[in-house]
Amino acid sequence: MDEVAGRSRSRATIAGTGGSEGMKSPRTLIVSDAMALVAPDASASSPVSMVPVIGARPDRIDVPEHLQSSVVVAMSDNAGDADVKAMIYIDHRVKSSAAVRTWLKRLDELKIGYAVDSVTVDALERLRGQHAIARRDDPMQATQARALLLLSLAAAAGASDIHILVRRRHTDVQVRIHGDLHTSDAFSMHADEGRRLIGAIYQGLATNKPPELKPLDFQDAQIDGETLVGTALSTVRIIRGPSVPITHGGGFLVARLQRRPDAVPNKSRRDAIRELRLRAPTRPEQPENDPAWKGFAPAQVERMRRISHRPNGLVGLTGPVGSGKTQAIFHMERYIAQRFPERRQIAMEDPPEFEKEWDVQLVVGVHSFMDLLRETLRMDPNMLLVSELRAPEEAHTALEAALTGRLVLTTLHVIDPYYFFERLEDMDPERLSRRNTCNPEKVIAVIGMRLLPRLCEHCRVPLVDAADDAVPDEVLRALNTWGDTLNVHVRGPGCEHCDGLGTVGRVVAAEIIETDVALMSDLRTLPLDEVKRRHRARPDTDYSMLAYAVANVLAGRVDPNAAQSQLSVDARNDERLPTFEELAP
Structure with missing residues (x-):
């Protein structure tokens, strides 16, 4: 099978996120030491546990021992679903080696959807640190990985900014493309998960920021290029603060995306939009007992x-x-x-x-x-x-x-x-x-x-x-x-x-x-x-x-x-x- 065609076919299969609304499956982050972290997605009761990867399976990627020093894999999937999303970072010095080609061909045969980005040795080590296995009692790492995935997909989709809006019971995640806002059903979640996502971006990914997150203050921050390796972004400027319903933990985060002019996204625009599961924001209903413009001529x-x-x-x-x-x-x-x-x-x-x-x-x-x-x-x-x-x-x-x-x-x-x-x-x-x-x-x-x-x-x-x-x-x-x-x-x-x-x-x-x-x-x-x-x-x-x-x-x-x-x-x-x-x- 042609290697390029195989990868193109694989990426085309990863648009969906599976699971019915309100019952989304856990996300999984897999790294190069052959361990996986299951972290909460839309279900607040999703467990956090570490699962060893025993061999290559359609929902897991096992990095061969001889490639582990040259490869980092960031991957999330929907349990029980055939669609898998994976980002493979490879040391640019070995990206064309026979060992790497053989391994990628094996992934194609297993129909595992993935994208490849070749990076420098320094960047690879930074990625390895970012995607290290989280401790059992620390779900922040998985939420950060989810935030990076959101940034990466939004950049690939051509978004100029991301809006995270924590409401009374749920969180809307929206991206602006060509000047219009679109709601991402793949990332919209419960209110408490939205607060964790904002915390992961502000406290975990941002570098230039005040020392602590203060929920009732308006705060600025910036995510620099070292954290954004593989996302096609140079920087992300952030503003966050409180919004109604404040007494119920309401808040917002707006992330302004700055793309590198020469960057090539890790996947196609179409695939990114498909993975984000974009739709028009919900239109408010017109109550029968409250007609618009009542009393006006x-x-x-x-x-x-x-x-x-x-x-x-x-x-x-x-x-x-x-x-x-x-x-x-x-x-x-x-x-x-x-x-x-x-x-x-x-x-x-x-x-x-x-x-x-x-x-x-x-x-x-x-x-x-x-x-x-x-x-x-x-x-x-x-x-x-x-x-x-x-x-x-x-x-x-x-x-x-x-x-x-x-x-x-x-x-x-x-x-x-x-x-x-x-x-x-x-x-x-x-x-x-x-x-x-x-x-x-x-x-x-x-x-x-x-x-x-x-x-x-x-x-x-x-x-x-x-x-x-x-x-x-x-x-x-x-x-x-x-x-x-x-x-x-x-x-x-x-x-x-x-x-x-x-x-x-x-x-x-x-x-x-x-x-x-x-x-x-x-x-x-x-x-x-x-x-x-x-x-x-x-x-x-x-x-x-x-x-x-x-x-x-x-x-x-x-x-x-x-x-x-x-x-x-x-x-x-x-x-x-x-x-x-x-x-x-």
Whole structure:
């Protein structure tokens, strides 16, 4: 049999990892002194034991005695499965010798999948030390071998970085290839195993690092070339830290892979991808009782989706506490994860209000927003959530992140979306002046929001039947400038249909401002009242928050007093008013 063809055939057989989900088989590390270490993979109860290798078998490699000084074998397999993965390192001086060729031919006959890398004597001895048999009470060595296998496969697959995300009960391992994230089913595991994997990489493989791993700190490290022999990598830069759920041991590690320009991977890209068992990240489900964009008008839903499709730029949501900003951002994040699961989302929250399986959630507390923002930008994000802009440095960095290719979602406590840029300028009149921030490439949208209680249709009271002082006279006069008040209702006494509350849910009164050159030019040069008038007069723009609120009042859905308490119902100037059909269903 042709030797090259035989090895090619053997490598092609090692794509699978065997075992059903949740019941993966142990991994085995075999070294040149003819001993094997069985170490845990996905099963937390997998035993750790040393098994002697008695002769060559399809699931073991026995290195002949006369080659043991010239060969190191790193090998992992799935017990009971015919597929075997092995990396054979050979002293470059003897790689073409008759003894080596004879031995490799024997492995081909046994149909053992393997790849060969010829290395220097120094590198071989380093590998021998790395793959030495672990003590019975020390599983770290096997976990390090698994980590090296992950690095090697990711490099061969053409990945730029690896993301290890320890969740509440499981660990997701993902690699980024051609800019997109892919989940590796071969390496995803239980949460406690993920913590051990992060520890093995940081404490076992990394060389340039702080002296100890501190779970609640953000820490940097680097794996140097000596440790990475045979992986086609020159260095690996690491950042790790805590993430939600912190109280349950949540955390992350991002490894940025630096390839040697002249390196040849130890296996083909196709084989590496097959071994990693890559798939698209899981898309979050849409609960039936939590429809996306509930309360928004249909045209506004389309605007929100269009904004969510943008690859970069800052989106600011404005309004007082309780105006629905957090819920709207949650829906945007979930929609992006459903539509673009390959994008990395990182959220900085104080505190996190929801646990989101598609996010890496960082908690403000011991670490400031500014500290987290700096760390986050090194974690290869596609989308950032900065829950609130509180200080000029945060605002400046968030805008720079938006300009350098990230979609940034954030909030600001101002009553009117057009005041967004003025508030930034108040923070830092120089760096955050409107001259600098009014750029449609930096800020792509500003969304003003209010939530208004929706009247119960069964017990609401027509205005004509209500008490004379049910609505203040100035509010009634203002409403009459907007349209016919015949269908206006006020809150009723409550009934069985609304559990005695008089209201059922809430209606969104929002204005979604999608920025462009014309608007930004006006914001830099004109008074705000004139900016609003000119922008709202355009047929392609959204209605104002007040216009949506008044339209819902005139339709009998919202009590005029509720609209007045949130937005101040003023007389109509030349604003457009949504039709009944344009309102949220």
